Amino acid sequence: xxxxxxGLAALLGLALAASLLMxxxxxxxxxxxxxxxxxxxxxxxxxxxxxxxxxxxxxxQFNLESxxxxxxxxxxxxxxxxxxxxxxxxxxxxxxxxxxVDQAVREVARAKKLKTVLDHDVIRYxxxxxxxxxxxxxxxxxx
Numbered sequence: 211x212x213x214x215x216x217g218l219a220a221l222l223g224l225a226l227a228a229s230l231l232m233x234x235x236x237x238x239x240x241x242x243x244x245x246x247x248x249x250x251x252x253x254x255x256x257x258x259x260x261x262x263x264x265x266x267x268x269x270x271q272f273n274l275e276s277x278x279x280x281x282x283x284x285x286x287x288x289x290x291x292x293x294x295x296x297x298x299x300x301x302x303x304x305x306x307x308x309x310x311v312d313q314a315v316r317e318v319a320r321a322k323k324l325k326t327v328l329d330h331d332v333i334r335y336x337x338x339x340x341x342x343x344x345x346x347x348x349x350x351x352x353x
Contacts, residue, residue: 239337240319243330246341247311253348257303264299268292314347315340 248254272292318340319327327340 238325240324240327240340241330241337243341318343
């Protein structure tokens, strides 16, 4: 019982130290809302248009190559090939966009002297929202 006041004093000291350090820690954490980056970024819209154009091109090509006397297995195989080509192109564009976003996040974080950037969805409170700056940075880094 005689050590209880010292224990409480130590806990109070830790709480005080943590409260003094929290503002410093909050300033080293950034967040990015990827949903907003995808929805609002002109670069994401540009890549999405490229994907849509490629899809329309594949549909036109598929329809031009189709003949009325074409066998069903041949048609199904050409559909699979066209879809595989579409998926490969989509994956390529997604990878390109992800690399551009990662680079933009790194550069914005470095400019703001942030040590860590997390997805906005995993942060309940705090952190500096970098989303607007990342979207702006992506406009200047067209692939």
